[in-house]
Amino acid sequence: MDNYNNLIVLTSEFPPGPGGIGNHAYHLVDSLSKMSFNVNILITQKCDEDLSIPKSKIESKFSQIWLKKKGSLISNYVRIFNIFYAFMKLNPCAIICSGRTPLILGGIFKLLFKKKLFFLIVHGKEINPSNKVLHQIIKLLINKYDKIVSVSNYTAKKLVTNFQKRSIVINNGIDPLFIKYSDSIRLKKNIERGFDGKLSLITVGRISDRKGQTNVIKAIKEIKKSYPHVHYHMVGLLDEKSKIKEEIENNHVKNCCTIHGYLEQKEMMNLIKKSHIFLMLSDHTPDGDFEGFGIAIIEANAYGIPAIGSKNSGIEDAIVDGVTGLLIESSNTSELLASIKKIDFEYNKFSARAKDHSKNLSWNKVIHRYLDAFDLINEQKIG
Numbered sequence: 228m229d230n231y232n233n234l235i236v237l238t239s240e241f242p243p244g245p246g247g248i249g250n251h252a253y254h255l256v257d258s259l260s261k262m263s264f265n266v267n268i269l270i271t272q273k274c275d276e277d278l279s280i281p282k283s284k285i286e287s288k289f290s291q292i293w294l295k296k297k298g299s300l301i302s303n304y305v306r307i308f309n310i311f312y313a314f315m316k317l318n319p320c321a322i323i324c325s326g327r328t329p330l331i332l333g334g335i336f337k338l339l340f341k342k343k344l345f346f347l348i349v350h351g352k353e354i355n356p357s358n359k360v361l362h363q364i365i366k367l368l369i370n371k372y373d374k375i376v377s378v379s380n381y382t383a384k385k386l387v388t389n390f391q392k393r394s395i396v397i398n399n400g401i402d403p404l405f406i407k408y409s410d411s412i413r414l415k416k417n418i419e420r421g422f423d424g425k426l427s428l429i430t431v432g433r434i435s436d437r438k439g440q441t442n443v444i445k446a447i448k449e450i451k452k453s454y455p456h457v458h459y460h461m462v463g464l465l466d467e468k469s470k471i472k473e474e475i476e477n478n479h480v481k482n483c484c485t486i487h488g489y490l491e492q493k494e495m496m497n498l499i500k501k502s503h504i505f506l507m508l509s510d511h512t513p514d515g516d517f518e519g520f521g522i523a524i525i526e527a528n529a530y531g532i533p534a535i536g537s538k539n540s541g542i543e544d545a546i547v548d549g550v551t552g553l554l555i556e557s558s559n560t561s562e563l564l565a566s567i568k569k570i571d572f573e574y575n576k577f578s579a580r581a582k583d584h585s586k587n588l589s590w591n592k593v594i595h596r597y598l599d600a601f602d603l604i605n606e607q608k609i610g
Contacts, residue, residue, distance in 0.1 A: 330365065349382055353365070441470075447478065
């Protein structure tokens with residue numbers, strides 16, 4: 228088989244499982260496939276059955292090879308052998324790795340397949356572990372890659388200086404069909420004179436410490452003084468439901484908050500388009516995790532929903548400060564309230580600019596940035 232357009236994407240997540248890495252991998256594969264590349268997908272771990280994703284969630288249209296099964300150490304050796312076998316059988320011109328386990332495995336296999344091109348996509352936590360030994364191992368293995376793509380400038384800064392020279396920033400994209408769908412809907416929220424005391428806020432993402440829902444909950448009582456009918460919607464897998472519920476109870480804002488949990492995309496988008504402002508006040512976690520980008524922000528932008536997000540994270544790339552939304556310190560209540568009021572005062576301007584911003588991050592455009600970054604793939608494709 229000719230291998231000039233034959234690729235392998237080795238990823239830690241892929242639909243139907245949740246997660247930003249899986250979302251990114253799916254659209255990368257989809258976009259490359261539409262450009263006549265033959266893309267083979269190897270996934271290192273199945274999503275946890277305890278995540279309670281509805282069975283109605285649509286399976287991926289792409290063939291997938293799942294490499295990880297629950298079991299003993301032997302199963303890990305089997306996984307490594309399966310990757311080796313796939314590399315030999317498929318004979319790809321390049322391997323694209325995304326996620327921590329793929330980062331490690333790809334770095335190791337580069338030693339065996341020295342003539343193959345290995346590209347790495349880095350999102351966040353995988354390059355910044357708190358464990359010092361693992362940090363050194365990852366640092367060593369990253370050095371084996373031919374090129375590194377960071378999903379945000381903040382993520383790129385977390386790379387060791389020597390690696391930054393081989394790194395390029397390509398922000399995450401959203402489904403072009405999603406943009407087309409949002410364009411077909413005429414938003415009813417053509418707000419001319421503020422929210423009139425009614426304010427709908429939303430966060431989409433795992434309900435956890437990192438996504439910062441507690442930062443919003445703690446601020447609700449103060450926000451309520453200016454917006455008496457404020458309501459905060461939380462959508463996402465329930466990693467820390469009991470902790471969030473306790474925070475709501477302690478702050479006496481039960482009537483102002485709704486934990487929706489996981490929603491199918493149609494339900495989620497219906498809720499987003501009824502909201503006024505998207506919030507992502509993410510924090511760093513003790514184990515080194517941080518927000519690599521925040522694609523849900525751009526999805527909300529497609530509906531003309533402005534956003535408020537955290538400084539010192541990949542969200543700095545997702546929100547154009549003062550244009551499509553505002554960047555603040557994640558736990559600063561006074562900054563949050565001031566930002567809400569500023570967006571309220573100029574809502575239509577923020578909304579229109581947010582919608583335009585989302586179109587610049589359609590995968591129809593983003594994929595060409597990948598082809599330019601992986602220039603040797605591009606040359607083989609068009610040559």
